[in-house]
Amino acid sequence: MAEAFEILVTGGAGFIGSHLVIALAESGYRPVVFDDFSNSSPSVIGRLERILERQVAVETGDVRDPAALRRVFARHQFGAVAHLAGRKAVAESVSDPLLYYGVNFGGTVSLCEVMAEFGVRRLLFSSSATVYGAASVMPITEDAPLRPANPYGRSKLMVEQLLADLASAARAGPRPWRIAALRYFNPVGAHESGLIGEEPAGEPDNLVPYLAQVAIGRRPALKVFGNRYVTRDGTGVRDYIHVADLVEGHVAALRQLLAGTAGEYRAWNLGSGLGASVLEVVAAFERATGCQIPLQVVAERPGDVAECWADPRRAERELGWRARRSLDDMMTDVWRWQQRQRDEERRCDE
Numbered sequence: 612m613a614e615a616f617e618i619l620v621t622g623g624a625g626f627i628g629s630h631l632v633i634a635l636a637e638s639g640y641r642p643v644v645f646d647d648f649s650n651s652s653p654s655v656i657g658r659l660e661r662i663l664e665r666q667v668a669v670e671t672g673d674v675r676d677p678a679a680l681r682r683v684f685a686r687h688q689f690g691a692v693a694h695l696a697g698r699k700a701v702a703e704s705v706s707d708p709l710l711y712y713g714v715n716f717g718g719t720v721s722l723c724e725v726m727a728e729f730g731v732r733r734l735l736f737s738s739s740a741t742v743y744g745a746a747s748v749m750p751i752t753e754d755a756p757l758r759p760a761n762p763y764g765r766s767k768l769m770v771e772q773l774l775a776d777l778a779s780a781a782r783a784g785p786r787p788w789r790i791a792a793l794r795y796f797n798p799v800g801a802h803e804s805g806l807i808g809e810e811p812a813g814e815p816d817n818l819v820p821y822l823a824q825v826a827i828g829r830r831p832a833l834k835v836f837g838n839r840y841v842t843r844d845g846t847g848v849r850d851y852i853h854v855a856d857l858v859e860g861h862v863a864a865l866r867q868l869l870a871g872t873a874g875e876y877r878a879w880n881l882g883s884g885l886g887a888s889v890l891e892v893v894a895a896f897e898r899a900t901g902c903q904i905p906l907q908v909v910a911e912r913p914g915d916v917a918e919c920w921a922d923p924r925r926a927e928r929e930l931g932w933r934a935r936r937s938l939d940d941m942m943t944d945v946w947r948w949q950q951r952q953r954d955e956e957r958r959c960d961e
């Protein structure tokens with residue numbers, strides 16, 4: 612029975628990985644978390660188990676370590692792999708490119724080698740809209756030029772190229788690969804239970820986690836990175852997508868991979884198709900929470916583009932998937948998660 616497949620989720624304790632584990636389990640698959648907990652907390656597993664009311668299989672290891680991967684593949688019968696483990700901070704990728712090429716690219720090479728050894732050739736890859744770089748035409752389709760502007764983005768593009776080559780080499784042979792590259796726009800939000808969400812270590816790089824920390828009183832004001840872009844209100848426009856919608860897109864892509872027999876590599880944008888400015892995100896957050904957010908306009912962040920949003924129609928056409936949750940839903944769920952975290956921290960202080 613296809614639905615009972617075990618699915619390896621690398622990075623399964625991370626923000627998107629943990630939500631994917633929930634979506635997979637709720638769709639009848641058996642997710643197995645593989646994580647080195649370098650950027651996530653082992654306490655996520657207990658919270659996943661509370662939500663799912665069952666045990667979650669966990670394997671600790673680094674995707675760059677083929678021996679660790681082999682041990683895991685020997686213990687399970689995977690129907691497919693969702694490869695989400697990777698580094699994702701742009702500034703860090705500029706100062707430490709070896710880390711990014713090593714983990715993101717090298718980690719994928721070792722994972723694919725072990726997959727081939729064990730005859731597992733169905734792969735979902737966590738890519739990013741960052742592969743488009745500064746696109747000149749909005750909305751962005753999958754056929755837009757790929758010209759990432761930093762080592763993080765280039766490491767994602769290199770993986771996409773590797774995977775396309777892998778699928779193409781095996782297409783005509785007896786052992787075809789089927790691979791989906793999922794290009795995420797701006798995933799935000801949290802699980803509706805408030806138990807799982809994004810937990811950035813230190814000062815958040817991204818808008819929504821920063822906003823939530825201002826609301827909770829941990830940071831004095833939201834720094835708006837520039838208000839003189841050529842956009843409707845001068846602030847940067849992005850395509851925010853609720854993490855619950857995003858992971859449903861993975862499940863839709865996985866169903867396709869598992870159903871097909873012919874070898875193929877395909878990229879899909881996972882975005883809402885709607886652009887929202889920084890000020891619109893702030894307004895949605897204020898509406899959802901009743902909090903007033905102090906703002907401080909500062910200089911533009913180097914490397915930022917004015918606007919970036921998806922044309923998600925390929926995913927709708929081919930996967931039967933589209934994002935359904937609104938910006939207000941995203942903000943409500945982020946706020947529930949942030950408040951719950953604060954309450955837990957307080958309990959720990961007492």
Ligand code: UD1
Pocket residue numbers: 699701702739740741797798816817818819821833834835836837846847848849889912913914915
């Ligand atoms: C960023 C990365 C992108 C990565 C993604 C991961 C950069 C340049 N881009 O996307 O490669 O895939 O995170 O989630 O780092 N903003 C503020 N104040 C803040 C933070 C952000 O005004 O404190 C603005 C930004 O200028 C931008 C928008 O909010 O207009 C969204 O920023 P962010 O959440 O960092 O996402 P991206 O820059 O789109």
